[in-house]
Amino acid sequence: MNNATNLVITMDGTCGSGKSTIAKRLAERLGFIYLDTGAMYRAVTWKALRSPVDLSDREGLIELAGKTEIRLRRGEEGTKVFADGQEVTEVIRTPEVTNAVKFLADLPEVRRHLVAEQRRIAASRSVVAEGRDTGTVVFPQADYKFFVDAPLEVRTERRFREFEKKGVKISQGEVRDDLEKRDHADRSRPVGALRLAPDGIVIDTGDTEDIETNLNKIISYIKTT
Numbered sequence: 586m587n588n589a590t591n592l593v594i595t596m597d598g599t600c601g602s603g604k605s606t607i608a609k610r611l612a613e614r615l616g617f618i619y620l621d622t623g624a625m626y627r628a629v630t631w632k633a634l635r636s637p638v639d640l641s642d643r644e645g646l647i648e649l650a651g652k653t654e655i656r657l658r659r660g661e662e663g664t665k666v667f668a669d670g671q672e673v674t675e676v677i678r679t680p681e682v683t684n685a686v687k688f689l690a691d692l693p694e695v696r697r698h699l700v701a702e703q704r705r706i707a708a709s710r711s712v713v714a715e716g717r718d719t720g721t722v723v724f725p726q727a728d729y730k731f732f733v734d735a736p737l738e739v740r741t742e743r744r745f746r747e748f749e750k751k752g753v754k755i756s757q758g759e760v761r762d763d764l765e766k767r768d769h770a771d772r773s774r775p776v777g778a779l780r781l782a783p784d785g786i787v788i789d790t791g792d793t794e795d796i797e798t799n800l801n802k803i804i805s806y807i808k809t810t
């Protein structure tokens with residue numbers, strides 16, 4: 586157990602598996618903080634893109650990450666993300682940020698800093714932490730560890746439909762290639778790579794994308810273990 590009063594539940598997994606939606610809903614259901622670690626990497630990246638620091642400048646990026654104050658605040662409409670006091674919840678989701686995150690997420694010093702922040706957030710509250718390394722690196726003593734995944738073809742089909750709904754012109758092949766590229770980046774990251782914790786529970790969302798069904802599967806573990 587992490588601590589007598591605060592629970593830590595981790596949710597790692599692949600892009601497009603549905604882990605974010607599940608983690609968010611689980612946190613709401615339990616009244617825990619939704620600790621979106623990806624949003625923290627995104628927020629620092631967003632700031633870097635607006636700074637004179639070049640993405641190839643390691644030292645510059647490390648310094649910038651150390652100086653950025655990231656806050657996650659729970660409100661009526663879910664958790665909002667702030668970087669140096671400015672709300673960035675939506676602007677950190679653009680393709681520009683998504684494509685640049687790896688420059689920061691691959692730097693061990695940046696990860697060390699953000700991991701320390703993530704532990705600080707969980708020190709005083711119960712959390713559902715979502716990301717790639719939350720069960721392996723950030724919270725190896727977590728109370729429950731989940732690993733959410735689905736076959737690449739299923740994730741491609743779902744992402745493609747989402748894009749279609751939004752009117753974004755993209756082919757299935759492009760969606761598939763992008764997911765494959767991100768899987769590779771996540772699994773081969775020099776530090777904090779995506780992998781299943783030895784005591785992690787795999788949740789395969791390939792059979793159904795019904796959130797309630799997948800959520801109930803997770804909750805059943807939390808109650809019975």
Ligand code: DC
Nearest residue numbers: 622623624626686690716717718719
């Ligand atoms: O989950 P997401 O797509 O919002 O994550 C954004 C990026 O941050 C993604 O490229 C993977 C990276 N990331 C990471 O390296 N470690 C984490 N714990 C969470 C996200």
